[in-house]
Structure formats: C-alpha cells, structure tokens
Amino acid sequence: MIATEFRTLLDALNAAPAQREFVTSWVDEDDxxxxxxxxxxxxxxxxxxxxxxHGVSQGDRVVILMPQGTAAMTVFVGAMLLxxxxxxxxxxxxxxxxxxxxxxxxxxxxxxxxxxxxxxEQFPDxxxxxxTFGEAKLVRAADSADDGDNLALGDVGAEPxxxxxLQHSAGTTGLQKGVALTHAAVLRQLQSLIQVLHIDxxxxxxxxxxxxxxxxxxxxxxxxxxxxxxxxxxxxxxDWVMRPESMLQLISEYRCTLAWxxxxxxxxxxxxxPRENWERYDLSSARxxxxxxxxxxxxxxxxxxxxxxGNGLRREALQSSYAMAENVFAVTQSGINGKRAPAHIWAxxxxxxxxxxxxxxGAGTAxxxxxxxxxxxxxxxxxxxxxxxxxxxxxxxxxxxxxxxDCLFQGYYNRSDLTAQALVDGWYYSGDLGxxxxxxxxxxxxxxxxxxxxxxxxxxxxxxxxxxxHPAIHDGRAVALGLYNSDLGTEEIVLVAEVxxxxxxxNPAAIENELRSHxxxxxxxxxxxxxxxxxxxxxxSTAGKPxxxxxxxxxxxxxxxxxxxxxxx
Amino acid sequence: MTAExxxxxxxxxxxxxxxxxxxxxxxxxxxxxLIDSMALVDLLMKLQxxxxxxxxxxxxxxxxxxxxxxxxxxxxRVGKPKR
Numbered sequence: 001m002i003a004t005e006f007r008t009l010l011d012a013l014n015a016a017p018a019q020r021e022f023v024t025s026w027v028d029e030d031d032x033x034x035x036x037x038x039x040x041x042x043x044x045x046x047x048x049x050x051x052x053x054h055g056v057s058q059g060d061r062v063v064i065l066m067p068q069g070t071a072a073m074t075v076f077v078g079a080m081l082l083x084x085x086x087x088x089x090x091x092x093x094x095x096x097x098x099x100x101x102x103x104x105x106x107x108x109x110x111x112x113x114x115x116x117x118x119x120x121e122q123f124p125d126x127x128x129x130x131x132t133f134g135e136a137k138l139v140r141a142a143d144s145a146d147d148g149d150n151l152a153l154g155d156v157g158a159e160p161x162x163x164x165x166l167q168h169s170a171g172t173t174g175l176q177k178g179v180a181l182t183h184a185a186v187l188r189q190l191q192s193l194i195q196v197l198h199i200d201x202x203x204x205x206x207x208x209x210x211x212x213x214x215x216x217x218x219x220x221x222x223x224x225x226x227x228x229x230x231x232x233x234x235x236x237x238x239d240w241v242m243r244p245e246s247m248l249q250l251i252s253e254y255r256c257t258l259a260w261x262x263x264x265x266x267x268x269x270x271x272x273x274p275r276e277n278w279e280r281y282d283l284s285s286a287r288x289x290x291x292x293x294x295x296x297x298x299x300x301x302x303x304x305x306x307x308x309x310g311n312g313l314r315r316e317a318l319q320s321s322y323a324m325a326e327n328v329f330a331v332t333q334s335g336i337n338g339k340r341a342p343a344h345i346w347a348x349x350x351x352x353x354x355x356x357x358x359x360x361x362g363a364g365t366a367x368x369x370x371x372x373x374x375x376x377x378x379x380x381x382x383x384x385x386x387x388x389x390x391x392x393x394x395x396x397x398x399x400x401x402x403x404x405x406d407c408l409f410q411g412y413y414n415r416s417d418l419t420a421q422a423l424v425d426g427w428y429y430s431g432d433l434g435x436x437x438x439x440x441x442x443x444x445x446x447x448x449x450x451x452x453x454x455x456x457x458x459x460x461x462x463x464x465x466x467x468x469x470h471p472a473i474h475d476g477r478a479v480a481l482g483l484y485n486s487d488l489g490t491e492e493i494v495l496v497a498e499v500x501x502x503x504x505x506x507n508p509a510a511i512e513n514e515l516r517s518h519x520x521x522x523x524x525x526x527x528x529x530x531x532x533x534x535x536x537x538x539x540x541s542t543a544g545k546p547x548x549x550x551x552x553x554x555x556x557x558x559x560x561x562x563x564x565x566x567x568x569x
Numbered sequence: 570m571t572a573e574x575x576x577x578x579x580x581x582x583x584x585x586x587x588x589x590x591x592x593x594x595x596x597x598x599x600x601x602x603l604i605d606s607m608a609l610v611d612l613l614m615k616l617q618x619x620x621x622x623x624x625x626x627x628x629x630x631x632x633x634x635x636x637x638x639x640x641x642x643x644x645x646r647v648g649k650p651k652r
Contacts, residue, residue, distance in 0.1 A: 027625060029652065067627055094609060094629040124630045238626035241610050509589065513602075520602035 008158045008183040010080060012227040013041060020201070021231040025069040026250060027239055035070055037229065040077075043070070047078030051116065054139055058083030058156055060115035061166070063108070066141060067091050067120060068212055068236040073222060075118055075141060076212075080164060083156035087112060087166040087178060088213045092127050093238050099521060101127050108168065109133045111414050112178060160184035166413055167218050169325045178413035179325045189219070189328035189407040190227045192378040196336040197258070197288060201229035204287070207256035208232060209240035209247065216292055219329035220260040244272040248281040248308070255285040260321070263293035264490045266300040270307035284312025288319045288335065294432050294443040296320040298344050298372040316340045322374035322443055326428050328407045331383065332441045334375030343373040343440045356398040358435055358442075373440035380406035384427065385436055393435075400447050401434045402427040451482035453491050453525070460493075460548070463527065466519050467497050472511045474498045477538050479551045480527070483562055492528040494562070495519075496555055498538050508532045531555065570594065573619050577637050580615050584608055594638040609634055616640050622648025 006012040016022070018038030026032045035043070056062055062079040064086055066072035072088060079086035089108060092101050105127075109117055114136040119128070121140050128138065158164075164186055166178040193199065206225055210217030225232040233254045240246060247269055250256065291301060301318045309315070316335065320342040323330040334342035346368040348359040361368045377383065384402040385393040393399045404427050411419035422429055434443040451460055460480035467478035477498035482491035497515070499505055512530045520526050539550040556562055570578075574594060581592060585603055598604045604612070610626075612634065617624055622644050633643040 027627065028623070031625075092630070094613070094626060094634050098632075124632070126632065236627060238610070242614060242626050517600075517602035521600070526602060526604070526608075 006187060006227070007160050008162075009164055009186060009223065009227065010077075010158060010183075012187070013037070013044075013077065016041075016201075016226075016229040020229060022225065023070050023073060024231065024233040024254065026233060026235045026246075033070065040070070040074060043074040044077035044081060047075045048081040049078075050141075051075070051078055051084065051118075052082055054116055054137060056082055056084050056116055059163075060084045061112040062086045063112065063114045063117040063136070064088045065091055065105075065117065065119045065123060067122075068217075068234065071120065071141060072212060076165070076222075077226075080158070081156070083158055083162065084115070085163045085165055085180075087114075087168065088218065089168065090211065090213050092124060096127070098127055102129070106133070108178070109136055112166065113414070158183060160187070167215055167325045168213060169215075177415065177418060179409045180411065180413045181328055181409060185407040185409070186219070186223060186328050187227065188380060189330070189378075190224055192380060192407075193220075193224060193330060193333070194228050196333050196378060199224070199228045199230060199258075201225075201231075204228075204230050204257045205254055206230060206232040207247065207251050207254070207259040208234040209237050210260060211237050215323060215325040215329050216260045216262075220290075220292075220323075244269045245274075245277060248273060248283065248311075251283055251286060252281045257285055257287040258290070259286070259288075260290045260292050260323075263291055263295075263297055263300050266291060266304040266318075270303055278307065278311065281308070282312050283308050283317075284314070286313060286317040289317055290333070291318070291320045292323050294322065294374075295434075295445060296342065296372045296374055296443070298370050301342075301372065318342075320372060320374050322401075322432075322434075322441055324430065326409045326422070326430075327381070327403055327405055328409070330378055331381050331403055331405065332375035332377055334373060334440075337376050337439070339376070342375060343437075345371050345373075345437065345442075347371060352398070358396040358398065358437065360437075371442045371444065373437075374434075374443050375441065376439050377441070378405075383436065383441060385434065395436050395438070398433055398435045398444060401430045401432045401441070401443065403430055404428070451480065451491055451493060453482065453493060463493065463495060463519055463525060464546075467495055467515055470497075470511070470515055470518060472499055472504050473515070474500050474535060477535075477546060479538060479546045479548055481548065481552050481555070493525060494529045494531070494555070495527045496531045496533060496538060496551060498533050498535055500535070502534050505532060505534060531559070574637060574641065576619050577612075577615065577640065581612065581637070584611065592637075595636050597635050598637075599635050612640070616644055617648075617651075620644040620648060621651050623651055624648050 016037035018036060020037050021034050022037045022040045024034040062084050064072055064075050076086045076088060117133055117136050117138045118141050160183050162183060163180050164183040166180055169177045169179060206221050208217060208221035210221055212218050212222060221232055221234060233250050233256060235246060305315055305318055320334045321330050322332040346361050346363050346365060348361050349367045349369045351357055351359050352369055382404045385397060385399040386402055387393055387399050408428055431447045432443050433445050433447050434441060463480040464478040467473055468476055479496045481494045483494050485492050511532060515530055516527060539547045539554055578592060613624060613626060624644055624647055628647040629643055633639055
C-alpha cells in the first residue's frame, strides 16, 4: 500500500479493509470500545449528514471541542467528507483556567471565521458563557438514528490541493496559529513515514495518549493509522497521567508496535510505576517508541531502557524524531538509512556555551554535554542551520534550524503577518536551535527561550507581561526562565522580577502571592519559584530590554542551589 | 471536619510548602494560583486514595477541584468503587 496512490485522505480511508480494527478508545478496564474501519466510515458519514444539516458545506471551517476518542475523530472525518476544513482544539479538563480557555477559544474561532463550533453534550456551560463566536453556530454533538450506509452525501470532489484540515501549534500566544494543510501535503508526509518506518497496517499497531489537537496525536496517531490502515489504541492524556502505568499495560495487552511520546514520558512512566508491577509487562512487541521532543535527552531514554530492558524492550526500539505542525509532522527520524539507534555524542560544554560549536569529547568527560540525535532527514526534507545574521553554518555549528520540504505548510490561516515572519523564500524558520553532524540533526532548544513545561510550550513573554503589570513591579523588569529539573525530566518556571522600590522587599510574600494568582489567571501557568529583586538588578540588553540569558547566569550565580537540578542550556 | 477532609488538607498544605498559608475546606486553590495543574493531577490521585473511589478525570471539570469541599463532592458524584 503506497499512500501516494491516494489522491486524498478520504480515498485512503475508503480503501481500508472494513473488518480491520481501527480505533480502540480505552478509558479503563470497564470502559473501552474498538471500532473497525467499516464502522468508523459509517459513523463519519452520519456525522457528515448532521454537519450538513447545520449548514456546513465545502470550504467551511468547523471547530471541534470534544473529548479524546472516536466521536471527535468521526466528526473530524465527517467534516472532511463535506469538503469542510475541521480543526480539533483542546477539550477543557479539570485543570483548565476558565477565563483563559474562553478567551483562547473566542480568538481561534474568530480567526478561523468558523461556520460551526461543535461541542459534546457534557461540555461545561461556564466555559462557553459570554464567548462570542462571530458568525459561527454552536451545536452540541448528537448521534443520528440514520444509518450511515444509506446516506446520500454526494461527491464533494475533494482535490489533492484542497485544504484537508487545520492543526494548531501549541502554546499560549501560539493558540492563534492554525497551520493549514492540504490532502497532498499530508499524504506526502505520511508516505515518507510509512516508507522509513516500514509500516505494515496489517501487522503494526500504534499506542497513543497524545491529544488529537497536537501534531503527534493528530498526524502520527490518527492520520497515519487512517492512511496506512493500521489500528491504534488510544487513551486521553489525563487518563494516562493519572495512571502512567497504563501505557505499559496497553502496549503489552494490545501488542502495540509504535508510539510517539514526548521526552518526559520516558522518565515519568518508570518513576510512577511501582517496581513490583514492572514484571507484569511485556514490551517485546514495540518496534519504535519515538521520542519527539526538542531536545531529546539521552538520560531519559536510558532510564526507560534500564527500567524495562528486562521486559522484552529492545534498545533499538528507542528512537527519536524532530517534528512540528508546520511540516505536517516529522522532519527527521532516527534508526533509518541503515542505522539502528539515534546517535549519542558528548561535546565540550565550555566551547558549546561560549563559541556555539560542538567539539566532540569522550563519553562522560567532566563538564561535557550529552546530545542525542533527532535522526536523519525524511525523504523530501532539507534543513539548513543559520546564524542570527542568516549566514549558513557548517556542521557542528549551532544556529537556528530552517526547514524546506515537500510537505511544508503554506502559511498560518488568516495570519499573513505571522506567515511572513516564519516562511522566507520557501524556508521555514523553526525558532529551534540545533546543529548537524554527519547526516544527523541535533536539536538543542528553542531560540526564543520558549519554555517547555511537562510537554507544554510556555512563552516566557506571556508571564513577564503579567508580572510587570503588577503595581509593585517595575515595568518591563521581569524575566521568566525555564530551569531543567532532572528529577521531573522537564523544565520548571522561575520568575525574577524587580520591585519598584527597595522597601517593597520587606514584605515579599504578599507580592509573590498576588503575582502567582495574576499569572495563573492570565496565562494558566503556575510559577515554581519567584525571586523579587531590588531595582536595577535585572541585566538589560543594549536595546534596554531585559537580557534573558545574562539574567539567568546572574541568578544562577546568586542561587547556586538552582543549578543542582538544572542542565546547561 | 471528617478525618478524610483533614487528611486531604494536610496533603495540600505539604504540597504548597508555603509557611504561613493556612487552608481550609473552602479555600480556593486553583483560582488563587496556590496550586498548579500538575499538582491537580496529584490531588486527584490522592483523592482516589482517601475516598477509595476510582475517579475518571474525564468526568471532572475545573470548578470541581477548586476547594477541598468541592473535591469530596465530586468524588461522591462521579466515583466508582475501586476494583
């Protein structure tokens, strides 16, 4: 089966064997449902008719706010059957901050000029209250008594270059960025993945807890199975995080072969699974558990292997990839082109920090930094590493990663301003920093100090803006930093803020509490530690803005205890 | 106050690690920024232990976890007996 034989994603779905299992939605041992490709098609057609009855037609944007599972997926495909353009957005959970959720939702819906916003029956009313959706109509998803087999839908005649759907890049300010993707671009990406991972829909099975509004969940764990006719077992992110061990249970029970996971999973699962339970699981079916974070960390992968190597887990099953919504999904994949595992190197830490170059040293050398490769380029993908002045850098030199590919997005939906910043002469400026050695790409972090907390992208500017609006804080004198906590395998947010006047430092607790609650209300982010500093403490750049990296160094000098759990960045 | 409520309050107090911050059954936790979203997952797990009920996170909404009193009401409403 060659994905490019199909003109559209719908053609690919139609070609799937009706009796083959497609989606298993697993909540717990008593709440689990598997639908076949035939049943999935039937339900999607039913949803298409419901959407059509609500006035949806070709080209309309449809916003889907439904819990992870088959219903959301069939609405998504149902919209595509009408030639409409669906977008799955984050479904609220008990952790969501209502004001932030409402404003994000209103912003995205308005930007998409959506025709319809579809929510499930249980969607909390207070999260919809006072949200203006512009022209969009709000409907509650309902099942139809119609038999999906006998519904006359008509042929919308989707063309390969028609928009198939929108996927939103994560993050707070990033909420506005809907990546518009055509059927052809998605199929080209999936074809590359099928080829390099040797995917066989009759033998492989994906395990996923990744949300469908994220590229890992939507592309790798929904579109890839749909096009390669491969079963997928999925649970919701929250069900997984409440029972991290369930990942091992599902891979074992369903003999899953493939999974895409963020870095922290590789530490979180062994640490949250009681040791006495480890022997229950058999991970020998896993062909590739793919760490898809930026960066991937060797220590996290090693911890997972050391924990479950005795459970049939093969070392070569631990792989890596560099992926983003703007390229549909993956740019690189490890373990391909005859290689077995992601390359792991050690580099001189001092030269890396000061000269931005990678000079390889022996494994474990004092002061050395460890880098794990994100793999090799997928067919049809090119990368370039450039300096701040846009000069093309050589192998081993660290700079921004630029991407050009046969599946690159055409732009952010309705945001020509953001598109113009990100796409220049056909190259996508990823904002990620990395380097190339040989044919391996290494990703080292985010150019704009984007904070990655528990797999979520946090933009420090959002936090700083809120902090600086506090009357006790000097305007523009707040810096949010991510410090890597090696115990958690993720970064934690630290805020440094200058008070207006020295005497305000006499009662820091009250200011800290107010800052905390303002920040959580405005951004949904909880700050781990707040350091209030006297006026003029924060280091400024020549442009008069806080210099984040220099401020970070100063903070670490004054508070060496922070360094203990922090990796070089 | 029941022993279970007391147990939950003590757990949260330890989690917050802020000297001088006293919480009771009706102290807003999330909307005040006292606890973060990762901690909420921990609290939901603790709530399952304390109540001996299985609580599916999909059935829990933001407003259900803002105070200790609301947490126990939620556990009673959506909890299933432990297997």
